[in-house]
Amino acid sequence: MAQETFAFSSSALRSLRLQRELLEREERRRALARESATRRFLPEPPRPPRRPQYCRDPAVHNALYTGDLLRIKSIFKDETTTNLVMETVSEELVWEPEQGLWVLSPRRQQTSALRIAAGRGYSDCARHLLLRGAEVDAVVGGRAPLHDCAAAGRPDCARLLLAFGADPNVLSAEGAAPLHLCTAPDSLACAELLLAHGAQVDLGTRDRQVTALHVAARQGLAAHVELYLRHGADPARRSRQGETPLNAACAAAERPEDAERFCRVAERLLAAGADPGAAGRKDHTPLHNACGNGQPGLARLLLRHGADATVPNCAGYTPLDCALHAVDEYRHQRPEETIALLLDHGAGPVHPKMLKFCCRHPPALELVLNAYDRIPPAESWVGAVPPELWQEHREFYSSAARMAGQPRRLQHLARCAVRRHLGARCHRAVPKLSLPPPLRRYLQLPLQGTLS
Template sequence: MAHESFAFSPSALRSLRLQRELLERDERRRALARGSAERRLPPGTPPSPPRRRQVCRDPAVHNALYAGDLRRVQSIFRDEATANVVLETVSEELVWSPEQGLWVLSPRRQHTSALRIAAARGYEDCARHLLLRGAAVDAVVGGRAPLHDSAAAPHPNCARLLLAFGADPNVLSADGSAPLHLCTAPHSLRCAELLLAHGAQVNLGTRDRQVTALHVAARQGLVAHVELYLHHGADPSVRTHQGETPLNAAAAAAERPEDSERFLRVAERLLEAGAEPGAAGRKGHTPLHNACANGHPAMARLLLRHGADATVPNGAGDTPMDCALRAVREYRQQRPEETLTLLLDHGALPAHPKMLRLCCQHPPALEVMLNAYDRVPPTEGWVEAVPPELWEEHQEFYASAVRMAGQPRRLQHLARVAIRRHLGARCCAAVPRLALPPPLRRYLQLPIEGLIS
C-alpha cells in the first residue's frame, strides 16, 4: 500500500489497524495451539500428517458465495477450517462410451474454494472476511489460486486485496500459468500493473509451453499491455517451446480485418523493441508468412521495411508469395494486390503459373501477377476457374489476358521486367529515386490498368 498515491482517512487507518491486530491475534493463537500440541507429544514422535480438507456440497453455501451475500458468508465462514473448505459441484456432461458405442451422461465434479469464488466475482468484502478468518491466500483448489481468478475476471480490487495479504504474484495454476498470463482482456491492464508492482516476473513462461505474458498480450492484440511489459523488461525475442516469438503470435492472430489496426500497432511496438522480423516459428512460418496468409498488407509492409525476407520458404516449402496467393479469395476486400506488389518489390519471384488459379477471381491481383512475367503464361490453368458472371463483369480485362497468352509483350513491358529483375529486392527503395519522368516511375511499380497489353 505504500505505492498508492492517495491519503488514508482516519477511519481507514483505524480499520487497517484493527485488521492487523486481528491477524496478529489469530497468528499468536495458532502458534500457541501448535506449541501446546507439540509439548503433549512424546519425544521423537513424528508430526501428524496434515488434515484432509473438508468438502462442502451444500447449495445454500454456494449460493451465498456466488451472490456475494456478506452477512451469510460471515455466518457460515467463522474460522480457518470453514474458510478453507473445498466446495464441490457436480454437473452432468455428455461423454463417449466406447463400450456402449454411444454418448452417455457422466457426472463431472469440479472443485473450488470460497476465496476463489469471491475473487472471481469481485466481492471484495467477502474476500476480506475470508482472509481474516484464515483462508489460504495461495491455495490452488480446482486448478487455480484466487489470484488467477481475480486477474482473469478481471477484478483489480480483489487482486489488490489478495496481494496486500501476501499472495504470490507468480503462483502457478495446475496447467502452469501465472496470474499475469491470464490478463487477456483490455480492461485487465490494472491487474497486470498491480501484479508487476508486487513482483510478478514479466518473462516467466508457462510450465509446459513457455508462453510469456508478452506472447499472450501480442496474441490478443493488447497494445497497452505490450507497452507495459516492454517497459518492465519483457524480452521481445523470447521463444516458446514451439519456437514462436511474440511477433509471430501477433502476426498469426491478425486474422480479422476489423482487428488489423491494433495488431499492426502491437507489431510496431515489438519491432521498435528489437523483435526479429524474420524469426521462424511453428512450422517454419515467419511473421511475414502469417501476415500474407491473413491478407494484411500493412503488416507485410511493416515487416518488409524492417528487413523481413520476401523469398524465404517455410517448413512446407511455401514462400510468403504462396501464402499471399492462397489468401486472395478470402481477403479480396483487403486489396490483396497490394501485398503481391509489395512482395515483388522486395525480391519475390513470380509464382508458378499453376498458382494463378488462386487469384484469377480477383482481376487486380491477377493483373499484378501476369505483369510480373515477361510473357503471359498459358491460360488453361486458370481460365476455367473464372465464374461466368465475373467474366462478364470484367470481360475486357479477361479477354486481353487470354489474347496475350503466349504472345510477345510490348518493348516497354520487357524493359520494365528487365529493370525490376536487375534491381531485385531493391525495387521498393530504388524505383522512386530513379531519374525518370513520374509516369515511367509509376509504370515500373506495376500499376493496375485493367488491361494486359
C-alpha cells in the same frame, strides 16, 4: 544441639518470593531459547496432508456467487469452513461408442470460497474469508484465487490477496502464472500490481514456455506489451515451438478490424529489438503470417524493418505464396495491396500452380501475371474461374488467356528488366528515377483491367 530458627520479616519474605519468580521466569526463557535454536537447525516433521472437505449446498454457493456478506459471515467462521471445496455437479451429454448413443454423464467442477469471492470482485467477502484463515494460494479446481483476479480484471481483490501474502508467480494446474491470464484490456491494472509485487515477467508456462509478452502480443494488447517491455521482457524469447512474441502477434491478426491494434503491438516489439525475420513454427516468419492473414499494414511495417520478401518456409512457400493463398478469403479487403507491396520489395514471379489461388480476384491475378516477362499457360488457372465471374470480367480474362504463352510487348519486357535489376529496392528507387511521371507509374505495375 538445640534446633535454631530464624524469623523472617514480611518484607524479607516478599523479596525472596520475587527473587524466586524471577529465577523461574529466566529458566523458562532459556528453555524456550534452546527449543527455538533446536527447531532452527532441525527440519520440522512434515504435516499430514489435510483431507479436503466438500460443500455441495446450493445455498452456500449462492451466497458466495452473489456476494452476500452477512450470509458469508454466518457460514464461514473458522479455517475449516473457509477452506471447504465448493463442488458442483452438472449433467452433460457424452457419446458412448460401445452403446452407440449419447448418455448423460456427471461433470464435477471444483473451486474455493476465496476463488469465487475474489474472481467476482467481492473484496469485503474475500477479506472476511482471509481473516478467518482461507489459504491465499490454495490451488483448487486448477487455479488459485490470484489467477481468477487476473483473468477477470479485479485489481482491488488482487491487491488484497497480495497484501495477505499471495505468491504472484503461483502456477495453476496447467502451469500458468497469474500474469499469463491477463488477456483483456481491463487486466492492465492487475498486471501492474503483479509486477510491482515481484511477478517474473519472463516466466514461461510449464509446457509451452509461453511468456506474458507472448500472451499480450497474441491478444493484441499494446499497453500490456509496453508494460512488460518496460519491466525487461525479452522480445526475442521463444516458446517451445520456436515462436517469438512478434510471430504470435502476426499469426493472431486474422480480422481486418484488428489491423490497427496489432500494428501498434508490432511497432513496440520492433522498436524493442524484435527480429522481423525470426522464423517460428513451420519456419513461418512474421511476414508469412501477416501476408497469410491479409494484413497489408502489418506487412508494410515488417518490410520497412528489413523483413525478407523472398524467404521460403518449410513447405517452400514465400510470403507472396501465402498472400495468394489468402486472396479468396480476403478478396473484399484489397489483397492486391499486399501483393504489390511484396513485388515492390523483391518478390519474384510465383510458380504457375499458384495462379489458381488468385484467379477469382482479377486485380490480384493481373498483378501477378505482370510480374512475368512471358505469361505461363492458362491451363493452371482458367478452369478455376466461375462462369459468372468470367462474364463479369470478360475483357480481362479473355486478354489474360489470349496472352498466355505469347511474348509481351517490348515496353513490358523493359519494365521487367528494370524491376529485376532493382530487386528489393523497387519501392524506394522507382519514385526517384529521372523519368516522366507516367513512365514511373508504369514501372509500379498499375492496374489497367486488361493485359497486352
